[in-house]
Structure formats: C-alpha cells, structure tokens
Amino acid sequence: MVRQPYQKKGTWTPDEDQKLVAYIIRYGIWNWNEMPRFAGLQRSGKSCRLRWMNYLRPNIKRGNFTREEEETIIHLQKKLGNRWSAIAARLPHRTDNDIKNCWNTRLKKRVILQNNNSASSATTETSSSVEENSSDDDCSALLNTPTTADFPEPFAYSNPFSPSDCHQTMEVDLPNFPAMADFPESLTYGSTFSSSGCHQTVEVDNSCSMKETFDSSENYWEKLSFLEQQLMTDVSDCEAVSPSSQLWHSRHELYYDPADDFWVKPLI
DNA sequence: AAGTGGACCAACCGCGGGGAA
DNA sequence: ATTCCCCGCGGTTGGTCCACT
Incomplete structure (x- = not known):
C-alpha cells in the first residue's frame, strides 16, 4: 500500500523554492505530480506548478503594472x-x-x-x-510577443525586452542533462554563472555539488535573481528528460527515501 | 498605541480539456 | 468508445501590509 505523503500547504519557503528551481534547472519539467517527490518537496504537483509558473519562472516581470x-x-x-x-x-x-x-x-x-x-x-x-x-x-x-517557438534551442534564450535595451543572451548548457545513467553515485552537479557586458551566460555543469552551489554558495538568491532577470523565455518549454524510461525510475529509486518521503542523496 | 478596514498578493480549489491507454 | 490521468485555467480564499481613525 502506498502511503499518501503529507502534502504541505501555504506559503513557500526559500528552501522549497531553491529545491524546485534546482530540480527544474537540472531535469526540466516532466511530470508535475511526480516531480515534488523526486525534488524532495512535500508539496502537491499543482502547488509546485503554480509556484513555478507564478513566481519562480525566470522570465517573470514583477512589481507594479505600468x-x-x-x-x-x-x-x-x-x-x-x-x-x-x-x-x-x-x-x-x-x-x-x-x-x-x-x-x-x-x-x-x-x-x-x-x-x-x-x-x-x-x-x-x-x-x-x-x-x-x-x-x-x-x-x-x-x-507582438515572441513565443517560445521563436527560440530554437531549449536552453538558449534571447531577451528582446531587456531593460537596458542591449541584446542579452542566456545560455544554459546542461551537459549529460538527461543521462541519469551517467551520474556518479555521489551525484554532484551544480551551476556556474558568469557575466560579461551585455552577453551573459549561465552554465550548469557537473563540476560542483548541488549542495555546495545552492546551500553554501555565497549568494544563491543573487544567482536566482540573475536567472529571473535574464532568462526571458519559459524554461518549462525545455525538453529535458525522458522520465518514463525504466532507467529513470530505477535510478531514482536509489535516491528516494520512502521512509522520509524525501529525495536524499542528490541533495544532501 | 491599538483597532479596523481596505488593498494587495500568493496560493488553493474545482472544473474542463486533451491525450494516452 | 470509454476511462483515466495530467495539465491548465479561472474563481476564490486567506494572509499580510498599510493607512486611517
């Protein structure tokens, strides 16, 4: 019998935001209902989707309406x-x-x-x-808003609406992105960010641990803010992974702790 | 300083559409 | 053709902030 995990409601914490963003950056969006479990979130898929679509999605303009x-x-x-x-x-x-x-x-x-x-x-x-x-x-x-179809590559973004009027490009390179089989047992991955002039890039690679990048890095939220400002198309349109494969599920079983309803190893 | 009411915003809920089985 | 599941949408609620009394 599958125990219905506790599903938290209410305001999202920064930690939950961080987990969701980190997961989506890494794996993309494949199934909202399953995602929170793998991302270590005690939220419903609907809640995760809403949070992403209304708040965490990179290309969201916030603040007062003009x-x-x-x-x-x-x-x-x-x-x-x-x-x-x-x-x-x-x-x-x-x-x-x-x-x-x-x-x-x-x-x-x-x-x-x-x-x-x-x-x-x-x-x-x-x-x-x-x-x-x-x-x-x-x-x-x-x-005349560009649609996501205007962006040829899932993780290459152009921002025609940048406040500074300079053309900005966001590139998110995820080597071995969906290849779960390639992950080492001590799964490590993370993101590095760089900026030079009007051409800014985001790179996500396997060079540093997720924990290091998002928990103990000097300014995760600064980076997330950077993402929010620069990623100007919908990441949800990114084709990320083929989670339906047996490999996907079997690999995830290694990292998901049913006792705690928490995805342990990759994030901790 | 405390109470009150309105404005604002994040999040939840229920429903319907569409695709897969 | 039917059922099931997932997703997206729109209505609504609940919490917080702030101005006003």
Missing part, C-alpha cells in the same frame, strides 16, 4: 473577457495570476467607475474611450 500595461489589460479584458491566460500571452512576462489580481483589485473598479461616469454623462464620446484609446496598434509592441 499605465500602459494596465490600459492593455483593460483593452484585452474588454475584448477577450476573463481569459487571463490569453491576456497574459499578450503581455510580456506577466503571469495570468498577476493580471487577474491586478484586474480584480484595481482595474475592475476603475472600469466600473469609468462606465459610471460615462453613463452619467450625456455625451457618448467618453463611453468608448478605452476602446478608442487603446487600439491594437497602440499596444502592438506588447502584443
């Missing part, structure tokens, strides 16, 4: 309704959850207010101000 973005959301909401994922697809680097929150907390009231004002006004010109003032052309810069 006036232009807000107008775009209003325009698109009017056009598409509450299809937040469709709206998010047209707003670079904003998540559907963020857009939904923005709408529910701010924009909806603003629109209602605008509508009330226009309704109370005898004139008709203001009633369609949003529609008229934010045509598709007006927000074309936002709508």
Whole structure:
C-alpha cells in the first residue's frame, strides 16, 4: 500500500523554492505530480506548478503594472473577457495570476467607475474611450510577443525586452542533462554563472555539488535573481528528460527515501 | 498605541480539456 | 468508445501590509 505523503500547504519557503528551481534547472519539467517527490518537496504537483509558473519562472516581470500595461489589460479584458491566460500571452512576462489580481483589485473598479461616469454623462464620446484609446496598434509592441517557438534551442534564450535595451543572451548548457545513467553515485552537479557586458551566460555543469552551489554558495538568491532577470523565455518549454524510461525510475529509486518521503542523496 | 478596514498578493480549489491507454 | 490521468485555467480564499481613525 502506498502511503499518501503529507502534502504541505501555504506559503513557500526559500528552501522549497531553491529545491524546485534546482530540480527544474537540472531535469526540466516532466511530470508535475511526480516531480515534488523526486525534488524532495512535500508539496502537491499543482502547488509546485503554480509556484513555478507564478513566481519562480525566470522570465517573470514583477512589481507594479505600468499605465500602459494596465490600459492593455483593460483593452484585452474588454475584448477577450476573463481569459487571463490569453491576456497574459499578450503581455510580456506577466503571469495570468498577476493580471487577474491586478484586474480584480484595481482595474475592475476603475472600469466600473469609468462606465459610471460615462453613463452619467450625456455625451457618448467618453463611453468608448478605452476602446478608442487603446487600439491594437497602440499596444502592438506588447502584443507582438515572441513565443517560445521563436527560440530554437531549449536552453538558449534571447531577451528582446531587456531593460537596458542591449541584446542579452542566456545560455544554459546542461551537459549529460538527461543521462541519469551517467551520474556518479555521489551525484554532484551544480551551476556556474558568469557575466560579461551585455552577453551573459549561465552554465550548469557537473563540476560542483548541488549542495555546495545552492546551500553554501555565497549568494544563491543573487544567482536566482540573475536567472529571473535574464532568462526571458519559459524554461518549462525545455525538453529535458525522458522520465518514463525504466532507467529513470530505477535510478531514482536509489535516491528516494520512502521512509522520509524525501529525495536524499542528490541533495544532501 | 491599538483597532479596523481596505488593498494587495500568493496560493488553493474545482472544473474542463486533451491525450494516452 | 470509454476511462483515466495530467495539465491548465479561472474563481476564490486567506494572509499580510498599510493607512486611517
């Protein structure tokens, strides 16, 4: 009988974030339901997916929405309704959850207010101000968002939206990436980061231990922040691994401790 | 200083779609 | 054709922060 592991809820801790990011960087996304177990997380797959998609994903723009973005959301909401994922697809680097929150907390009231004002006004010109003032052309810069299909290699990223307007490239090189059979028993891997001018790279290799890199390195979160800033396409689109193989599962059995519901060796 | 209410945001829940078996 | 499983979406909730009284 398979014991249903305890599944934690609530706010994610930095340690959990670290485990999830480290795992996804290393292995990609293959099965959200199975992933938390292998990543040493006591979370549901849905929770992991949500955390990744809404917060940890590298290409997420955080912080206040600009006036232009807000107008775009209003325009698109009017056009598409509450299809937040469709709206998010047209707003670079904003998540559907963020857009939904923005709408529910701010924009909806603003629109209602605008509508009330226009309704109370005898004139008709203001009633369609949003529609008229934010045509598709007006927000074309936002709508012409590159899709992940524009990026030929799973781990090579270009960032046309870099704040500094310089073209930045992120390369994540994962040698032996899915080859579980190649992992030594004392599984070691990690990431090194380098930056030079506008061309910045991220390399993930097997040269240092995961623990060393993410636990005792001087600034893991600095690096993660770097990832967040520079990885400008969806890592989830990366084809990472073939976990369905018997090899995958058999190798993971070596590292997963069912007694603790924790994936021990690779991370500890 | 303490209480209160609103704003904001992260996360959860339930449902439906789509693909695989 | 049917069932099952996974994923993604949208609605909603709960916690935190902050301004105001």
